[in-house]
Amino acid sequence: MLPPNAADATVAATAVAEDAAPVVVDRREGPYGEVVLRRRGRHFEIIANGCFLMDTRDGRSERLLVRAALEELPEGTAAPSVLIGGLGVGFSLAEAAAEPRWGAISVVEREDAVVDWHRAGHLAPFSAGALDDPRTRIVRADLLEHLAGAGEGYDALCLDIDNGPDWTVTEGNTGLYGPAGLAACRARLNPGGVLAVWSAKPSEAFEERLRRAGFSRVRSLPVEVSRGVPDVVHLAVNG
Secondary structure, three states, X not given: OXXXXXXXXHHHHHHHHHOOOOEEEEEEEEOOEEEEEEEEOOEEEEEEOOEEEEEOOOOHHHHHHHHHHHHXXXXXXXXXXXXXXXXXXXXXXXXXXOOOOOOOEEEEOXXXXXXXXXXXXXXXXXXXXXXXXXXXXXXXXXXXXXXXXXXXXXXXXXXXXXXOOOOOOOHHHHHHHOHHHHXXXXXHEEEEEEEEEEEOOOOHHHHHHHHHOOEEEEEEEEEOOOOOOOEEEEEEEEO
16 A cells, blocks of 8 residues: 555645646548547547547546446337447447447448547547447448438337437538438337436426427436536437
8 A cells, every 4th residue: 555645645746647738649530520639648539520529537528428328228128229329439339339238239420530549549448348249340430321211120229319309510510410300210229118318407498399209208328527517318208
């Protein structure tokens, strides 16, 4: 065990490192604008079009997104399929791959750079090898376009797109949370399937939109954060 003064010095050094100026690891220009991976101390951050999206500091709400969807499914659902909307820093995918009850795991990610950062190693520790899980399939596409197209049904949709229903960085993402987007979600969900949506803040308006779209058992699970309003996982059932 470290002597008290050494332990204090370690804590102080860690705090200084995490408050250090960010270092750009990679910068890409794609069809949806600029996406940047930055390192700040021992953590990584994803920035889209100059706006902070997510980092690797705390993955509780991203893991809850997947865990709560599984718990909400009808009892006895065998090898349920899940679509994860947005690979991000990999917390949601890692949670799904760590659970043997899930069957097929599809991840829709439109930014090639994000997939590359997991494959190349910068974000690989956070997805914990889940991209190599035989159940995992990476779909490189825009989520709303994928949902609106023809294809298989899913037992769960776990969506972590932009900053949630009420604050989107990319204008095109707004449609996912409106009537057309929610209708597309219902169309791709199996009967009794679960829609789980991550949000950077609570949204009663979005809950009402879910009900109007025909979802039932609408509820929200807050996750307290160190500063500001809690993150939220919105849950709703198809049927």
